[in-house]
Amino acid sequence: MAVMTYREALNLALREEMKRDDRVFVIGEEVGLYEGAYKVTQGLLKEFGPRRIVDTPIAESGFTGVGIGAAMTGLRPVVEMMTFNFALLALDQIVNSAAKMNYMSGGQFNVPIVIRGPGGPAHQLAAQHSQSMEVYFYHVPGLKVVRPSTPMDAKGLLKSAIRDDNPVIFIESETLYNIKGEVPEDPDFVIPLGQAAVRREGADVTVVAYMGMMYRAMEAAEELEKDGISVEIVDPRTLMPMDTETILASVRKTHRVVVVEAGAGFAGMGSEIAAEIQEAAFDDLDAPVERVTGVPAPMPYARNLEKAKTPSKERIVEAIRRVCYQDGNGSH
Amino acid sequence: MAVTKVVMPKLSEQMEMGKIIKWLKQEGDRIQSGDILAEVETDKADVEMEAFGSGVLRKILVPAGSQAPVGTLIGVIAEPSEDISQLGGPDMAPQTPQAAQPAKPSEPTQPAKPSAPATAGAGATEMANRPAAVPPMPRREDHAARTPSPAAGPEAPPASTRTAPGTPARPSAPAAPMPAAASLEGGRVKASPLARKIAAQSGVDLKLLQGSGPGGRVVRRDVEAASAGGGGGARPAVMPAVAPGVEFEDRPLTPMRAAIAKRMPLSKAPVPHFYVTSEIAMDRAWSLREELNALEGQPKISVNDFVIRACAVALLHHSGVNASFQGESIRVFHRAHVGIAVALDDGLITPVLRDAHAKGLAQIAVEARDLAERARHRKLRAPEMSGATFSISNLGMLDVTEFSAIINPPEGAILAVGSVRTVPVVTEDGLGVGRRMMLTLSCDHRVMDGAMGARFLQDVKRLLEEPLRLLV
Numbered sequence: 001m002a003v004m005t006y007r008e009a010l011n012l013a014l015r016e017e018m019k020r021d022d023r024v025f026v027i028g029e030e031v032g033l034y035e036g037a038y039k040v041t042q043g044l045l046k047e048f049g050p051r052r053i054v055d056t057p058i059a060e061s062g063f064t065g066v067g068i069g070a071a072m073t074g075l076r077p078v079v080e081m082m083t084f085n086f087a088l089l090a091l092d093q094i095v096n097s098a099a100k101m102n103y104m105s106g107g108q109f110n111v112p113i114v115i116r117g118p119g120g121p122a123h124q125l126a127a128q129h130s131q132s133m134e135v136y137f138y139h140v141p142g143l144k145v146v147r148p149s150t151p152m153d154a155k156g157l158l159k160s161a162i163r164d165d166n167p168v169i170f171i172e173s174e175t176l177y178n179i180k181g182e183v184p185e186d187p188d189f190v191i192p193l194g195q196a197a198v199r200r201e202g203a204d205v206t207v208v209a210y211m212g213m214m215y216r217a218m219e220a221a222e223e224l225e226k227d228g229i230s231v232e233i234v235d236p237r238t239l240m241p242m243d244t245e246t247i248l249a250s251v252r253k254t255h256r257v258v259v260v261e262a263g264a265g266f267a268g269m270g271s272e273i274a275a276e277i278q279e280a281a282f283d284d285l286d287a288p289v290e291r292v293t294g295v296p297a298p299m300p301y302a303r304n305l306e307k308a309k310t311p312s313k314e315r316i317v318e319a320i321r322r323v324c325y326q327d328g329n330g331s332h
Numbered sequence: 333m334a335v336t337k338v339v340m341p342k343l344s345e346q347m348e349m350g351k352i353i354k355w356l357k358q359e360g361d362r363i364q365s366g367d368i369l370a371e372v373e374t375d376k377a378d379v380e381m382e383a384f385g386s387g388v389l390r391k392i393l394v395p396a397g398s399q400a401p402v403g404t405l406i407g408v409i410a411e412p413s414e415d416i417s418q419l420g421g422p423d424m425a426p427q428t429p430q431a432a433q434p435a436k437p438s439e440p441t442q443p444a445k446p447s448a449p450a451t452a453g454a455g456a457t458e459m460a461n462r463p464a465a466v467p468p469m470p471r472r473e474d475h476a477a478r479t480p481s482p483a484a485g486p487e488a489p490p491a492s493t494r495t496a497p498g499t500p501a502r503p504s505a506p507a508a509p510m511p512a513a514a515s516l517e518g519g520r521v522k523a524s525p526l527a528r529k530i531a532a533q534s535g536v537d538l539k540l541l542q543g544s545g546p547g548g549r550v551v552r553r554d555v556e557a558a559s560a561g562g563g564g565g566a567r568p569a570v571m572p573a574v575a576p577g578v579e580f581e582d583r584p585l586t587p588m589r590a591a592i593a594k595r596m597p598l599s600k601a602p603v604p605h606f607y608v609t610s611e612i613a614m615d616r617a618w619s620l621r622e623e624l625n626a627l628e629g630q631p632k633i634s635v636n637d638f639v640i641r642a643c644a645v646a647l648l649h650h651s652g653v654n655a656s657f658q659g660e661s662i663r664v665f666h667r668a669h670v671g672i673a674v675a676l677d678d679g680l681i682t683p684v685l686r687d688a689h690a691k692g693l694a695q696i697a698v699e700a701r702d703l704a705e706r707a708r709h710r711k712l713r714a715p716e717m718s719g720a721t722f723s724i725s726n727l728g729m730l731d732v733t734e735f736s737a738i739i740n741p742p743e744g745a746i747l748a749v750g751s752v753r754t755v756p757v758v759t760e761d762g763l764g765v766g767r768r769m770m771l772t773l774s775c776d777h778r779v780m781d782g783a784m785g786a787r788f789l790q791d792v793k794r795l796l797e798e799p800l801r802l803l804v
Contacts, residue, residue, distance in 0.1 A: 255526050255552065286526040286552045325545050
């Protein structure tokens, strides 16, 4: 194990997979000479050369299409979106080509592509650059969607994504690139897609959260521990396919659930998880599933308003107290 | 041979009108009791109508294709020599006023009128839905009170709903103690799914709990507290106070007999019965009972108390048997109110042991004996005679090997209990002596099927053959 940043873990995953398989290449804006807008591809041009680290014009639809075509002919492209908000320009390529090619060609072509880059709220990146883009993709059959919360997950899941024969949407976070954590240096270390992680064991309530919200839930859990509320935190890690079993096992233990997500709540990840829980574990619920979500409004630039839009530790604490009937609003 | 009036049967609690699809017998045909007379169409199903008297079908009053209200005289069976001229047309006068509203308990049931079984007007049919000696109980209302109709609307959303950030969701109501009924909305207890599950498993009656959740919602901790503190939470349902004079002992006996005579065919003909029988090895229950009864200061426990307890426990796991046919739906009860048939000199009455699933053997023994005593002395109160979800009829004390009972509508099943007999049994070592008891379950086929009845009976058998299960 080595301690490294999330950014370094991603870089290591790319380097290991490029060494392991010469069909793997990276394509995107400023991935080569500039070494990546967030330095995830640092050193790769020097190590692997311009044939495998390909700088492109500012043309997301174009270079995503190039990637999809390369994947169809047998290569394994990693397409970098400078931020995932720019994937909107490539949405037709991703949704109509990458996701559907295997189906529409009757299985003749698969598209082993990874489209990766940072998404979700960051620090004052404003309305167009702070969106939780995963919701656009996990609804599309044919795409896998990953949101890795830790450096170890960043490495293990990116390697699995590259080795996967399906298109994988891999959304990182500007706010997490500098966090540090233990990462196995073993080049064979991978984390399979579709496996949730229990980040914190607890007995009274299950909080489902990923990325920045997972860390915020951790802070809430620590605060509540002082009051005797024991919080379990489940990080889905892969949103599609979702590891429902791990979530349900936790619900059957704690009987109460709070889902936290940075994006707007309507038809969000929390809605889906709440639906799955009530379908499969209705009799185990002692309280309604609560969602703590972003406000359904464009992300403001102003720091105070940005904070107000995004779920805070306080709102998570309140929701947990409510489902535990310890908010003083029962009839006790 | 008396005159048998053929009336439009009430085939479901909701049924008000029935349509004759066709008569299978014509005027002048000779009828044996049990013959199929006609096919009747209700809102949901077509049902064969059975004759419950013998003679000649003298008169058809409602032709095929026509509708008639429940209870209407639609035909007459009598011997050719009988005078049937006094029977009027389809809309017989006595049907309406007394029948529509429960007679006052203190009044005898029209003893002066010529409405003895043979000649009672169509109105007697309505009365016959219940034993005449029993104050007519608003059975339907009783059930309706327990479960709201779908029209009553969905539950109000929980008080604490999500709100905008920065505005902590707090119900405006202060955190004042709620009355026990706070969680009852339109008769439905507000409880979390988990609380319901635990309550069902531990026999706690949710209706008796005061919920500590938002809006009085009963949550897990409430059930667990009741279960731990309240002696298994098995607090009996509180009987509503009964106004003096509602007892029924002043009633003449003849109408009771008449009512049973009317009511039973009205069960047997429209309710398609089937029967499931099982032999129970009672050796262990017998010795356990002897041990229990040897304990000083404990109530004496009868074999029937074991059967009641076993049925009550099994009913919770076989809610399909604890159910009532409602015409367009099946009402499944989550509590086991067990009717216990008590033989009287001149008839039979079925007091109800409420929430039997939540009561231990000793409590069942005390309550069952009390109910039977008071039934014999006509001291039962009105609410103790209605609302059973399942019944038990035991002829064991009369040396009966086995028999089948007739379902008491709207219940879905009844268990007939025979004697515990000492019989030769084949054991591993050869021939031995064992105690055996026959149980026969009569089931309403509209509610359940053979396998459901059999599985229930299998559970009852297991509970009686491994009787320690009844103590835990």
